Amino acid sequence: MDFSIGELARRTKVKVPTIRYYEQIGLMPPPPRSQGQQRRYDDSHASRLNFVRHARELGFEVDDIRELLAMSAKPNQSCAEIDDMARRHIAEIDRRIAHLTTLRAELRRTVDECGRGRVCECRVIEALGDNSHEHGRLDKARSRR
Amino acid sequence: MDFSIGELARRTKVKVPTIRYYEQIGLMPPPPRSQGQQRRYDDSHASRLNFVRHARELGFEVDDIRELLAMSAKPNQSCAEIDDMARRHIAEIDRRIAHLTTLRAELRRTVDECGRGRVCECRVIEALGDNSHEHGRLDKARSRR
DNA sequence: CCTTGAACCTCTAGTTACTATAGGGATTAG
């Protein structure tokens, strides 16, 4: 039913020291311990850690992730606040998907050209490099814990 | 026609010390200098730096970006090699878009619920937290410069 | 029960990718 930090690492592909680090900075809750002071985890920990890992891979900063986690499983928080947070994150996600889609299109074009035996010319820089669609990052004025 | 590092920073929203850092690690080429040893940039630098910035925001590591840059503007490179690189990056981009889409859907559902005056319950962890769609990261066995 | 080897503990130090500061020189507006 519950398992060690090593097992959690295996299940989530997050390294053991990283899990302890996430506990230190408050991304993961301090889990119960065995008699000998060893950490004991359950499925909810694995789920949360998987979320953190995916979010990090997608380029979200720790503060963004803290905010997303705070949104989750706090049913009676201010609706207006959650709504605002969620909207900001949706806008940022939209921008990222747009960029990734553009980049993918250019890579596909390159693969396609290569396949037809043409000279391989890849113009990814032009795809993401121009200021044609300017935008700002996620608002950073948020409370730090 | 050409401009200073400060102007480049303003145009790309990349901080001045970061630009110099990118030069140090080879993401940006060493630009020509003025008589007084000050860096002089042109539009091609701005374009390349914009690409780097966007790619970093999307969560690509410096080594990934180096690879993408290497693909670009080297028309007579081995087609097979470029094709392979591009395909690997496309696969990774597909995974990221899928994750972002899932996350966005959950945030939208949350906003929607909030709007209807229901109790705000956001289940982003469940959206990205489960092992339902397991996958590996981009292959890391690549030559370091 | 007792051993023994793998896995765990804390703590510290190193890595990557920036970011800021100090002390001094170059550029440009008046």
Add this chain to the structure above:
DNA sequence: CTAATCCCTATAGTAACTAGAGGTTCAAGG
């Protein structure tokens, strides 16, 4: 020509990990 502003190098600090040292706990086999 001078004063404000920007640029230079070099070093140190931060965020988010990652690895290692030195010692403890757990659990499988005898």
